[in-house]
Amino acid sequence: MIRGHSCPRFFREMAKIILSISWLAFADNSAVASDHFNKISWIEFRNHFITEICSSKPKRMKAVLQELGSFTVANQDPKVIRERTQWATDLISGIQKKRFRCSKDGKTYLKREDKFLDPVSMAEIKIGDAKYKAPFLHLPVRPTLETILATSKLINSLKNPGTLDLSQLALLEKKPDFINTDQMAYLLKSQLSDSSRERLVFVRAFKMLKSENIDEVSEALRNLSSIPSRKTLTAITKVRKTIDPVKDPELIEIADNAIAEISFSIQIGKAMSIVYSGLSYSSILFLASIGLAIVFGLMGVINLAQGELIMIGAYVTFVIQECLAAVFPSMLPLYLLISIPFVFLITGGMGALIEFSVIRHLYTRPLMTLLATWGVSIFLINMIRVSFGTQNLEFYVPDYLVGGLSVFGDFLITWNRLATIIFAIVILIFTLFLVKKTRFGMNIRAVTENRSMAGAIGVNTRKVDLLSFAVGSGLAGLAGLALSTIYNVNPTMGTNFIVDAFMVVVLGGVGSIWGTVFAALLVGMINVAVEPLYGAVAAKVLVMILIIAVIQVRPEGIFMMKVRK
Amino acid sequence: MMNRRKFIKAAGALAGAAAAPAFISSAFGAGHSKTQKIGCLFSSSGAMANVEGRLNSVVDMAVAELNAAGGVLGKTIETVITDPASDWPLYAQNGRQLLLQEKCKALFGCWTSVSRKSVLPVVEQNDALLYYPLHFEGEENSESVVYMNSPPASSVLPALEYMMSEDGGSASRFYMVGSDYVWPRTINKINKGYFSSLGISEESYKETYVPFGFSNFQTIINDIRDFADQPGGPPIIILTVVGSSIPAFFKEIINQGILASDIPILGLDVLEADLEGLDTTSLVGHLNCWAYLQNVESEANTEIKSNWASFVKSNGLPYKSDVMIDPMVSAYDGVHMWAKAVEKAGTFEVPAVKEAFDGITFNCPSGYEISLGSENNYVARGVFIGSVNENQAFDILWQSDDTPKPVPFSPYA
The missing domain is CATH 1.25.40 (Serine Threonine Protein Phosphatase 5, Tetratricopeptide repeat)
Incomplete structure (x- = not known):
């Protein structure tokens, strides 16, 4: 240098x-x-x-x-x-x-805390009745x-x-x-x-x-x-045009080399950026649908209130943030981590209550379940609307989630998206552990594969239903917690996720966790790759066509599970 | 599995249709000869609910004012509120019900243009009146609609002109992002016509559309940064996304660290209410243009703001009591201008009320005296350009001297 x-x-x-x-x-x-x-x-x-x-x-x-x-x-x-x-x-x-204001007749002041100062000398002054702007x-x-x-x-x-x-x-x-x-x-x-x-x-x-x-x-x-970026490329290209090739051939060469080098880096940065955006969107889709994968997969319950459970999760996070701000302001930056157990337990408890009071009585009538959960979703939306209002909630964004890091070319890693990706991976590991390694998970799998046989060998299927519905709801709540840093939180936010969540679960294969992961990645990547080229509307259309095509060929989704109905 | 999904959809649509009449509720008890009804078509659920829902209460408030002053032609006015649930065909269905079943004398409703287009045939067939409070793409002139807000020639183009001037930052490249429906598409068509009339080349602008309720703006904002870094002069974003997409867009703009000094945004549907819940310190300087801004200094404005605050408190409404937005004022103006036309006509019958429109004026909270003329049903309003400040509101950057005569059909479309 x-x-x-x-x-x-x-x-x-x-x-x-x-x-x-x-x-x-x-x-x-x-x-x-x-x-x-x-x-x-x-x-x-x-x-x-x-x-x-x-x-x-x-x-x-x-x-x-x-x-x-x-x-x-x-x-x-x-x-x-x-x-x-x-x-x-x-x-x-x-x-x-x-805090600096002028009046029409040339008087000025600078306000610091509650004091009015003369902007030149910084001495305290009294201001008259003049109108300051x-x-x-x-x-x-x-x-x-x-x-x-x-x-x-x-x-x-x-x-x-x-x-x-x-x-x-x-x-x-x-x-x-x-x-x-x-x-x-x-x-x-x-x-x-x-x-x-x-x-x-x-x-x-x-x-x-x-x-x-x-x-x-x-x-x-x-x-x-x-330091390659589009901005430097634009600046250099502009200068390159003004250089006289006869007088300064060396300079032209330097400029051309710089342009070639930067263009290459920008392409790589662009590719990295697409992969990162895709991962980020996929992780959001995954978070929104993992709870549904368990609920829908195990019990075949079409839970239309799943989106509202996501919303409740975000509101619980908000309440905990407000409580922390009031009681332990110093802990505020950590509110997202502190909220995790509360959100999981409260939305899980809410899920258990829904299962116990509504869904349990309707297992033999799927259409009724559909209507009943739709009713529950409308009830939840309006309950929140009455108690919190319709406006978007203001979340405290901790410093470690603001902004991002320019990595390469113009590839920007934004912290809140990175946090969501990591959170999604943690949730994936947690769910896999729960389903594959615990006794509870074994019961879930047994009930999924053959309900009556599982019941015959002594699994309390009612209890498994209740608990897995609660876990599915708790996971939806955690999704709400993670999404509160990215999306707007208002009573109707859940309706945005329910369609996407069903799409992912159906495409991936009902009841399969890896299927959900795969489908979320597929839908996320396609969306992100198509969007800049043909627009967001075309991306949605393409995803829909893909899902219809897949379901024609494999009605049970990409990852099929052997189930005895 | 597909069958089940299809079934869900069909069942949902059917159930929605069947439930619609139940959503209709009367605000007051029914009475026969002493009352007359007006109807509201504003969604309090779905993608538009966050901003559109509160217009129902505004109409209620204006009606309460009329009734407190002795009603209209000695009759008490009653508001019938429906919820079209941000579902466009439902606007037409609810509208028909309000006219035929409830015998409403006038309708106040719609936010998006697609919902207005859906109600339009209903009001035209029934020779009814719809007061439409939003600024929109123009290119329409129905005798059955009173357009309370400005067409683009008197709102969008002056704002663009300002941004292209030296004081506005000499914008010369334009990235247009909109929701995919008639308003953004027509506005951008007019913009493009305007650009080519100024000799701006096609490489200098780019347009893209997103579905309703879209919220994942990461890729689009990456693309905007790419566009902004290209040579050719200062870029701006012309934002025509609506509803819940607006705060989502701003959230991602903040997230990627883009300031108004990097790429300014002209948000054509951005309101004070859209900034609720956002940290506006990093949004300071972005622009919008409307026929009313909350910070206007006028007596009528102080009055409507304090009335709204007490209305929200006394009725326990779930809205912020200190946020007043343009469509609220336009809906409020609409109710009062309807009452004035009825008083002038001496009857509630729609044809006679329409006859009485010419020359109706109202002292709008925006500080202008707004009026209806003889040529069309567009209300002449003043124009403001606002700039986001740190208090989730807009500072007035520029305002028109007078109320420009509305031009429904743009020469650039």
Whole structure:
């Protein structure tokens, strides 16, 4: 990695020229010319900054934000830089959060906690009756605002040598076109870890691509090709067109190599991304249908309330989250893990209650079961609607489930999807263990294969029915818990899953756990592979055709179980 | 197994049809000469329930206001509420029942265009009136429907124009995602016509559709990120998915870390109610356009908001008392404009009421005086562009000077 020690000076000169032009164009006192950093004081600049921001005009706001970025690092004294950067951070986040407000007659304040401060001196002030409004942030201002804020926070984080605020660095990587070159130059001069420096150099390379200096462009090209993404590809392709092939044949070669390398990586990233999305969707389908696989498979009960049990699971999770927030706020980030046993037991108990009160009396009449469970589902939806309301619930999302990791090309692993995949695998192992290795599981299998024979050798089939319905419901509840991080939770959320769940169970083979896994993977992968090409509607149609075709050939599903009816 | 599944479907449909009359319930006891009925066709179950259901209560509230002021032509008005369960044919069936069996004098109903298209023949055959509170794709002008909200020429196109301007971010590439039915498809057809009239090439836009109730947006948002990284200028998303797909879309947008400063979303059916339950701090800056936004400063708005809050509390309704959305206001306006037309006509008979439409005005909570003209049954409304803020609501970014004259048929479609 080439360290760009010679660059900051060039950038500073460039920035000064650009800034003075914008100053001439937009400032009220156009008398200030070339090097205004020396001519106007920090206090004058702050006043100017506030006037410009209060104008709410996107162009003027953008220009003055860049000026602020440059001004914070214009003085060499580290103490001054720290002080100015702190001011910039306070004010910009105030603007972003609407804690900074202006009145029509030019008065302003910055609110911190319950105090009103003068934005320039940060001294406490009293505000009169004037009407204050937050300056409106039009769309084009936002990227500049966010980038200058992120860079200022990065500079602030330098207080502890060698450490950088990595979340801010990630923000810069997303918007390299808006960085302030002076601030960037200052950052690169500071003491940094090698990996942070590498990332900063990469961010800077986007701007360096536009440089007039051939050496800088080729350095930027080399830096950019080290981290492949569509964004770098677009930037390099654009520059490639502007290079004169006669004058700079070497540069063309570097650019072409970079393009080839990045394109290849992007293809691999794309393939990985499809597989990951497919796995994620499959795991959701699997979670939604595993409970049904047991209930439908064992007892042949068509439980239309299965979707609502998923919904109840999500609501139980919500209640536990609220209880934790009220009683042990420090445990809140772990609420998903803490909820697992409660959700399983409560929805399982609810399932047992449904079995005991409704389904038990209808085993010989499948159509009645169908109608009765449909009734139960309507009852559950309305019970929740009356007690919680119809709106979507707001879940606390713990930090470890927010965002994701860019792995390769543009392949993004999102944490909540990864958590769902892992959870699905855990549930699969748990279910397999329960059914294959325990005495209870053995009874389930015995009753599934031959109910009357199992009864004849002393298995209490009624009890097995009750318990397996409870387990199936408990698994549905756990699905609700997992899905609450991905989907919206409202009283009707269950109806979205019931059709998919039946599809998966019927396709996979009634009563077969591996069949359910296989069918979920198949349906999930087909959906994800077809969607970007022909749209989500076509994907649904294709899955339906597949299911109809499979059922024509194998009416018992892909994985058939030998059952004596 | 297939037979069993088919049977389930058939049985479900039959049972649903048989149960429908039972869903119809009267809000008040029946009375003969002293009362007149109006009917509501808003789903309180199914994919649309989350937002559509509350319109029933809004109509109830407006009717309560009319009755408190002495009724209409001395008669007490009674609301008959049905639940078409987000099932489009059921709208027509319930509508017919409301007209023929309950003898309702006017219907207030429908959210999606497909449900309106389903009721349309019923109201036309029976020479009845339907007040439709949603903004929609236009391209329709029935004498039996009062269109309470704006057609695209006076809502969508001004919003696009803003986003393509320098202040709006000079958008030049467009990713259109919609639910697969008539409203999104027509809106996007109009958009495409508009783009080509501006000389924007076909590579600069892309459209895709998802089924109703679709919620797994992971792949589509991956594709959007791909589209956004291509060269050619700043991209935006034109979002026309409806119902439960809207919060699902936003949830995945947050999840993949896309901010308004990366790819702004113009959500044409996005309402305050869709943001409930979402952490809007990472959605700040995304846009929508409607004929009413909750943050409007007007006396009528303060009044309707406080009335709604007390209505929700006193009736124990399962809705948030501090959320007021455009279709609620439009339905509310509709009831009052119907009452004014009846008063003007001096009778409840539909043909005479229709005659009285020209010149009916109402002081809408949006701060505009809205009116019906002689040319068509479209109500002239003001237009707002809103921007999501951190309080699950919208800041007003731009609003029209006046109420532009509605143009039902777009030149771009």
